[in-house]
Amino acid sequence: MSAQFLYGGAGILLFALGLWSLLVHEALLRKLIAINIAGGGVFHVFIAIAYRGDTAPPDPVPHALVLTGIVVAVSATALVLALHRRLEQAEEPAADAEVLSESASASSAAPPPRTPAERTPGTPHPETPHG
Amino acid sequence: MADLLIxxxxxxxxxxLLxxxxxxRSALVGTLAALATSLSGLSxxxxxxxxxxxxxxxxxWGVPLGIGLSADGLSAALLAMASLVALAISIYAGSYFAGSAQARHFWPLWLLLWSALNGVFLAADLFNLYVMLELLGLSAAALGALTGKREAIAANLRYLLVGLLGSLTYLLGVALLYTAYGTLDIGLLGERLGPTPIAATALALMVSGLALKTALFPLHFWLPPAHANAPAxxxxxxSALVVKASFYxxxxxxxxxFAPITDIGAATLLGLLGAGAVLWGSWRALRAQRLKLLAAYSTVAQIGYLFLFFPLLASLPPGTARDDLFAACVxxxxxxxxxxxxxxxxAGLVQQKAGHDRISELGGVAQRMPATTFSIALAGSALVGLPPSGSFIGKWVLMRGAFETGQWWWLPVTxxxxxxxxxxxxxxLSRAFGLEPTPLQFVTNARTEIPALLLAFASVALLGLAAGPVWAVLGFGAAPA
Amino acid sequence: MKRDLALLLGILLALLAALLLWALHATLALEPGPRLAELASARLEQTGVSNPVTAVLLNYRAYDTLLELAVLLAALLGIWSLGPAPAGYQRSGPALAALVDWIVPLAILAGGYMLWVGGHAPGGAFQAGALLGAAGVILRLSGEPSAGLPGEPAQRWLVVLGAGVFALVGGGLLASGFGFLTYPPGQAKWLILLIESAATVAIGVTLTAAYVGGRPGSGTAHNGTGQSRTVQR
Amino acid sequence: MPTLLLLFDLVLLATLIVLALAAVLSPEPRRAVMLFIAFGLWLALVWARLRAPDIALAEAAIGAGMGGALMLAAARRAAHRDEAAGRDGDKRA
Known part of the structure; x- marks a missing residue:
């Protein structure tokens, strides 16, 4: 029982730590690490409550839930990073173009941002709303 | 028969997958799958x-080992709405994305989103709901970024992170419940749950996580840019479906x-947040420069109304009056x-036609699209709550409930x-029906204009004049006259 | 100002953590509720596998696992919708290349082993799939731009393979009167192995493709999007 | 619970939390990701101690491994962007 609380408590601390970092830090990568640590904390709580001492076998149900959670977390991480990369490309057209023209070897330059040559349905206009 | 729930x-x-x-062939596969999905939901x-x-x-294996699916009146009502609205969106999308490279990205993600949406309405297992919510959130964020525009990517990146945080918070609540009660099945949990501190903590965690996902004021900050910058x-x-899943x-x-532990105090807090959403969302919608941004802020406000029902529900004993309130909320x-x-x-049609959706420059554009302008007018009257729309009845029952329970302070908010x-x-509308000369020719594109028109019409006539079926599906008596 | 906000949030979250710790403590101090562990192990023999976690994942709660594969797919579809894959890495030198030639088949073999062993020991489709994914990552890092993946059409079929076989087995069982993902007695073992094999391949390909980070282009397609696929040599 | 085991558990958990803190507090992207990977691997170790070997394997391979690899690519991009762009032969997307 005490081990469950010790480990489960650590999970809760990790969740709070991740949440704090998510709210405080601006850089996307730091937010992503924060959310993964918070997630690790929640998974840790599940693993801790599945543990039933060294004699009884652990509860397999929370284990399976955590496995699912890990896969979901890595899927989300991959999507977040892809969106972030796309955002970087979109935000730095000028800088990248310079890199392209300055460096003689085109092969070493970053690819230019995607220009929508495809027909784009709808044409949203930038207006940054204030929440 | 219950096997068909899947x-x-x-x-x-x-x-x-196909x-x-x-x-x-994604558009063809997608359209056929949309028809079949809609039929299965309606059946x-x-x-x-x-x-x-x-x-x-x-x-x-039965519960608690297996995962339960269940459909009661509430699930059925939302399932029917999702089936009809999503079918109309599918038909519209077929023509909206026609000839665009985005079509092949749209259809698979859209069908996965729809699957998750129906999954949320039918799930009877708390962890299965977590997986469904994640599938919903990931596919929604990916779809929202489809235009590839900077604003859309940034907004949906934020939406994705917020969604992840919401799901994790929800999941921590589930972990606590499993610790205390040893099951994930909602039905079994309902039998075991008592007024314990763990249940209250789990409720707080789960509802906060879901409130973030449903954009309840003041956690709504992510919604307007994400909804306004997505393809129509x-x-x-x-706006119509995804935020409803977490609200549901x-x-x-x-x-x-959590009926044993929710009390009037907690419900009043939700009501106050709802009131904030109604006022702030409506105010921002009034100030918005773009049609789609206006619609997005209006969603924030409309979600707010739904939470005004919570304190009223909490202060009424089971009975017809409470049933009416519940049904009115639905x-x-x-x-x-x-x-x-x-x-x-x-709005998407206007945007496609005009190349923009700035409200101040809508004059003339909308005049050439009579059916679309009419759709906006109809849908707008339902958003306002004019009779005979469904929200007229909803607001009327809400205000009557506020009177009957003595919580008069919700009246001025409404x-x-x-x-x-x-x-x-x-x-x-005053822009759309502006003073520009009547155009010589009208633009019509039945495949895109009819879905919008039918949806707007349904919101006014179908749900307003025929509220009876909603009450019937929910298992209550006759709708209030 | 910003520091103050961080401090304030820190204090608030410390309070939250304290509250949660108290709630957890209060729960654990109570008599432990009926857990699923006993039930899960009592029925283990009928599940067709002897690893309890695999039994939960692919039998008791197979529906969750099916949807989890859908989540993985949705993430990849989202990545693909954002544009073609970025350029690959500089091709590695001969020494590293020789090493890669050893590591990749080894990772694939280990993945196959892990899939098989998952029925009765730690391991299973996800761990095996992750090993395949790791092989893909190593290939990409060593300068193989496609990370060993086939062209787009085959890749699309491979990434839907896992959820596809899973859903078809489920639907087939439903159609033949057993109920969705209700394995008939005696058949569970083989059906689970079939699902797991398909899932392993799909997970491996999906993870690799997610690492590649964009639509598979066979070099000719998608140039209209303006992104050049240049590989350094 | 025996004192020695408790001590062992405490050290295990303290290390875990210190790794998480270090990952969260590190402003340099590559360093933060490396610490995050270390955190993930340590988490797997703790889970192995809690008799969850399946999940420990999965966390090491998928959470720390694949997640870390994905983040590392992003961190390297961020670092390259910081090091005033334009350097030849070094910048990859």
Missing amino acids: LPVLVPLLGG ATALPV ITLLVWLHGDLGTVLGG PVSAAL LILRLWTEL LMALTHGFAKAGFFLA VLGTLLAAAYVFRV
Whole structure:
């Protein structure tokens, strides 16, 4: 029982730590690490409550839930990073173009941002709303 | 018969897989899958209407080992709304994305989203709901970023992170419940749950996580940019359907699973946040420069109304008055689903035609699209809550409930929100029917204009004049006259 | 100002953590509720596998696992919708290349082993799939731009393979009267192995493709999007 | 619970939390990701101690491994962007 609380408590601390970092830090990568640590904390709580001492076998149900959670977390991480990369490309057209023209070897330059040559349905206009 | 409950999840899932594997045929596969999904959803609604609640446990192990699916009146009502709205969106999308490279990205993600949506409405297992919510959130964020525009990517990146945080918070609540009660099945938990500190903590965690996902004020900051910058069919799906999934879950958990521990104080807090959403969302909608941004802020306000019902529900004993309030809350959610989807689809047409959606420059453009302008007017009147729309009945029952329970302070909120809504809808319409000369030719594109029109029409007429079926599906007596 | 906000949030979250710790403590101090562990192990023999976690994942709660594969797919579809894959890495030198030639088949073999062993020991489709994914990552890092993946059409079929076989087995069982993902007695073992094999391949390909980070282009397609696929040599 | 085991558990958990803190507090992207990977691997170790070997394997391979690899690519991009762009032969997307 005490081990469950010790480990489960650590999970809760990790969740709070991740949440704090998510709210405080601006850089996307730091937010992503924060959310993964918070997630690790929640998974840790599940693993801790599945543990039933060294004699009884652990509860397999929370284990399976955590496995699912890990896969979901890595899927989300991959999507977040892809969106972030796309955002970087979109935000730095000028800088990248310079890199392209300055460096003689085109092969070493970053690819230019995607220009929508495809027909784009709808044409949203930038207006940054204030929440 | 209860075995069929899996179909509204399985059919779009298989459709999404096939549309992924056959990108060239994705529009055809997608349209067929959309039809089949819609039919499967509506047949479940029909079965619930005719035979009462359905339930099954997948895998043949029974609860608590297996995962349960169940459909009661609340699930059935939302399933029917989702089936109709999503079908209209699908038909619209077929033509909206025609000839665009985005089509092959749209269809598989859209079908996965639909699968998750139906999955949320049918799930009877707390962890399965987490997986469904994640599938919903990931596919929604990916769809919202489809335009590839910087604003859209940034908004959806934020939406994705917020969604992840919401799901994790929810999941921590589930972990606590499993620690205390040893099951994930909602039905079993309901039997075991008592007024313990762990249950209260779990409730707080789960509802906060879901409130973040449903954009309850002041956690709504992510919604307007994400919904306003998505392609029109996606905006419609996000506003009309996706936020409803987490709202549905809050309503179900609050009124069923956690009924033993929810009290008037907590419900009043939700009501206050709802009131904030109504006022702030409506005000921002009035100030918005763009049609789609207006619609997105209007969603924030409309979600707010739904939370005004919570303190009233909490202070009424079980009985007809409470049933009416519950049904009115569901009716408002359904009406908003139809009206907002219709509004966004019509706004998308205006945007395609004019190349922009700036409200101040709508004059003339809309005049050339009579059917679309009419859709905006109809959907707008449902958002305001004019009779005979469903939200008129909803607001009327809400105000009557506020009188009867002595919580008169919700009345000015409702009235002020309605006035603001009337102002923002009128602002759009006065532009659309502006003083420009009547155009010589009208633009019509039946395949895109009809879905929007039908949705807007349904929000006004179907749900308003025929509220009876909503009450009947929910298992209550006659609708209030 | 910003520091103050961080401090304030820190204090608030410390309070939250304290509250949660108290709630957890209060729960654990109570008599432990009926857990699923006993039930899960009592029925283990009928599940067709002897690893309890695999039994939960692919039998008791197979529906969750099916949807989890859908989540993985949705993430990849989202990545693909954002544009073609970025350029690959500089091709590695001969020494590293020789090493890669050893590591990749080894990772694939280990993945196959892990899939098989998952029925009765730690391991299973996800761990095996992750090993395949790791092989893909190593290939990409060593300068193989496609990370060993086939062209787009085949890749699309491979990434839907896992959820596809899973859903078709489920639907087939439903159609033949057993109920969705309700394995008939005696058949569970083989059906689970079939699902797991398909899932392993799909997970491996999906993870690799997610690492590649964009639509598979066979070099000719998608140039209209303006992104050049240049590989350094 | 025996004192020695408790001590062992405490050290295990303290290390875990210190790794998480370090990952969260590190402003340099590559360093933060490396610390995050270390955190993930340590988490797997703790889970192995809690008799969850399946999940420990999965966390090491998927959470720390694949997640870390994905983040590392992003961190390297961020670092390259910081090191005033334009350097030849070094910048990859």
